[in-house]
Amino acid sequence: MSDVGDGTLVVHAGLPDPVPGEPFLPGPVFAAPYHLDPEQGPAAAENGYGRPDNPTRRALEAAIGELEGGTVRAFATGQAAITALLLSVLRSGDTVAIPADGYFTVRAFAEGTLRDLGVSTVLVPTAGPYPSFEGVRLVLLETPANPGLDVCDLAELARLAHSAGALVAVDNTTATPLGQRPLAFGMDLVVASGTKALTGHSDVLLGYVAGNNEDLMAKVTTWRAQTGGTPGAFDCWLAHRSLATLDLRLARQTANAAAVAALLADRDDVTGLRWPGLQSDPSYDIASVQMRRIPGIVSFDLGSAERVARFLAASELVFAATSFGGLHTTADRRAQWGDDTPPGFVRLSCGIEDASDLVADLSAALDAA
Numbered sequence: 001m002s003d004v005g006d007g008t009l010v011v012h013a014g015l016p017d018p019v020p021g022e023p024f025l026p027g028p029v030f031a032a033p034y035h036l037d038p039e040q041g042p043a044a045a046e047n048g049y050g051r052p053d054n055p056t057r058r059a060l061e062a063a064i065g066e067l068e069g070g071t072v073r074a075f076a077t078g079q080a081a082i083t084a085l086l087l088s089v090l091r092s093g094d095t096v097a098i099p100a101d102g103y104f105t106v107r108a109f110a111e112g113t114l115r116d117l118g119v120s121t122v123l124v125p126t127a128g129p130y131p132s133f134e135g136v137r138l139v140l141l142e143t144p145a146n147p148g149l150d151v152c153d154l155a156e157l158a159r160l161a162h163s164a165g166a167l168v169a170v171d172n173t174t175a176t177p178l179g180q181r182p183l184a185f186g187m188d189l190v191v192a193s194g195t196k197a198l199t200g201h202s203d204v205l206l207g208y209v210a211g212n213n214e215d216l217m218a219k220v221t222t223w224r225a226q227t228g229g230t231p232g233a234f235d236c237w238l239a240h241r242s243l244a245t246l247d248l249r250l251a252r253q254t255a256n257a258a259a260v261a262a263l264l265a266d267r268d269d270v271t272g273l274r275w276p277g278l279q280s281d282p283s284y285d286i287a288s289v290q291m292r293r294i295p296g297i298v299s300f301d302l303g304s305a306e307r308v309a310r311f312l313a314a315s316e317l318v319f320a321a322t323s324f325g326g327l328h329t330t331a332d333r334r335a336q337w338g339d340d341t342p343p344g345f346v347r348l349s350c351g352i353e354d355a356s357d358l359v360a361d362l363s364a365a366l367d368a369a
Helices: 006-012 055-068 078-089 104-116 154-163 214-227 233-243 246-265 284-290 305-314 355-368
Strands: 071-075 095-099 120-124 138-142 167-171 189-193 207-211 271-274 297-301 330-333 345-349
Touching: 006 055, 006 246, 055 071, 055 207, 055 233, 071 078, 071 214, 078 104, 078 138, 078 167, 078 189, 078 207, 078 214, 095 104, 104 120, 138 154, 154 167, 207 214, 246 271, 246 297, 246 355, 305 330, 305 355
Parallel strands: 095 120, 095 138, 138 167, 167 189
Antiparallel strands: 071 207, 189 207, 271 297, 297 345, 330 345
């Protein structure tokens, strides 16, 4: 589907052609084995065994593929998707560049498992400046970065990586494909956690890899089939169902983030405020040009773990929880998970509450803290 708005796109993405008497979105298909043709075996039909074959999963992949603009392979979690991308591309002796300020589990994986497999790691800042990528096999950055919200220039990143002979991939979790489509900027692969804003109801673990390079996607597909990191049929159905409201959810979350950022910017008891939609934000210039919408994530520092705890205890609307992108506003003190952030650093994920209620609640909770 082309030349339609985001709302129309997400409502219709991946749906089958209308058939009288059938639902708009068919229910999940639960199957491990399927009936096989006695003579031709698995060659006779699309489904042979549930690990590589599932129609509910294919429908979801088709839907996300319409949003990202490429072929998609779904995984059980976002981390499973990143693992598949890295290990299907990298070999012993390779070097990978990963963000110094991105999701900490990726750094831990690189500094542990990848190092043990003979893969070297170069840490680079999301917003640059970047070192030479000569001799690097893969550049993987996350933009906006989680949790610091720096933004990288995707077109420039693609130019630098490709001129050095490196592949380049982007983690699109925070932005979602309605916020930016990295493949259109020259990325070889896109990876994301669908657990977050893409599905947005805090009830699904999901990841995916997207791309247009047949050889790379074939490697990802083979990796998934041989290692088994597939999402279940019901999770795929829930995710596909949730896509239909993505445009509406993101619009409210972005509007709420703008209101929250304006509130925090006026308080002298809050430091380190980051939201790429603020004109004062270091990432504003590139984000305003590159991104189709700014995500509903705001980060800031309250100075200490104790003050964060008082703030959360005083709030009536903000849930203390990890992850982000859901319907409910949540706050996560990242240092409690071992992330290398200051003890009072907070990643606030704006939900879809009324902005006036959210601002009033946050203001009262900050005063109480």
